[in-house]
Amino acid sequence: MTTFLRTILGASVALALATGLTGCASGSSALGGLVPTAAAESPAVTPNAAAATAATGDIVDAAQADVLLKAGQGQRAYPMADGTFVVVSKTEPLPANVQADMDAKTAATLAPFVDILADEEGADAALGSAQLFIAKNTGKRVIIALHALGYATSYDEVKTMKWSISGGPAAGVLLDDEAAAHGAVDAFLAGRDNASEYAVVYVR
Numbered sequence: 697m698t699t700f701l702r703t704i705l706g707a708s709v710a711l712a713l714a715t716g717l718t719g720c721a722s723g724s725s726a727l728g729g730l731v732p733t734a735a736a737e738s739p740a741v742t743p744n745a746a747a748a749t750a751a752t753g754d755i756v757d758a759a760q761a762d763v764l765l766k767a768g769q770g771q772r773a774y775p776m777a778d779g780t781f782v783v784v785s786k787t788e789p790l791p792a793n794v795q796a797d798m799d800a801k802t803a804a805t806l807a808p809f810v811d812i813l814a815d816e817e818g819a820d821a822a823l824g825s826a827q828l829f830i831a832k833n834t835g836k837r838v839i840i841a842l843h844a845l846g847y848a849t850s851y852d853e854v855k856t857m858k859w860s861i862s863g864g865p866a867a868g869v870l871l872d873d874e875a876a877a878h879g880a881v882d883a884f885l886a887g888r889d890n891a892s893e894y895a896v897v898y899v900r
Contacts, residue, residue, distance in 0.1 A: 753791045754783040772835045774798075786835040787892050794834075802826045802840065802897045811845040811855070819844075823862060826897075836895040839864035839884075841877040843900050864894070874898065 750756065750764060750771060761773030761781040773781035774794045782794050790798070805826045809819035827838045841861045848858055848870050859871040865884030871877050877898065885891040 750783045752783055752785045752788045756781050756783060770835060772833055774833045784834050787890075789892065790834065790836075790895060798830055798834075798895065799897055801829065803899050805829075806842065806899050809844070813846050813855070827863060830895050830897070834895050836893055837863065837890075839881060839894055839896045841874075841881060841896070841898045843874070843898075864896075874900065 750760070752771075756764070756773050758781065761775075764771045764773050764783065770786035772784050772786075774784050774790075774797070775781055776793070776797055782791055784790055784794055805822050806819075809815060809822050812819035823840065823842070826840060830836070830838045839861060840863060841859055843857060843859050845855045845857050847853075848856055859874060859877040860869075861871075861877060861880060865880045869880075871880065881896055885894060885896075888894075
């Protein structure tokens with residue numbers, strides 16, 4: 697296996713899932729100590745109840761984003777560049793604005809490593825960082841198709857631009873063009889029952 701392939705295949709993703717949170721509020725009698733009354737309590741608001749009102753594509757704030765994460769119902773709130781959060785679901789397609797933001801951030805993270813052999817450790821770390829960001833903020837499995845410069849085989853003396861796919865199909869295979877990369881990803885997802893649980897990014 698070439699160093700080009702080892703770099704692409706070396707990234708890993710780690711996820712941390714939080715547990716639930718509950719809370720309640722209490723009130724007191726308007727008559728104070730004159731007339732003994734039982735304290736009135738408002739119904740407890742649980743993360744599950746709050747999450748039930750959120751739909752994919754909704755805009756929420758940081759506090760609501762934390763509630764969705766702790767509810768553990770497959771929803772996350774993706775952080776946009778403008779400071780807002782967009783609700784996403786592990787089992788639903790990503791909203792178009794989230795996909796566009798995710799594409800741009802991934803491309804920016806990997807841009808310094810078009811020639812991955814110039815800094816293999818940096819390229820590997822950048823790929824892992826991009827995968828982790830997407831997984832953490834969408835709850836989805838991650839496929840990144842990367843167009844990068846390297847040696848296609850151990851016998852080549854000239855670097856060429858090839859497509860390699862991390863996190864999904866065609867492991868260890870270098871592809872000549874983007875159409876082939878799309879075909880490999882599409883065929884991979886078509887054969888899976890959980891295809892909706894994947895987030896896919898093409899870095900051109």
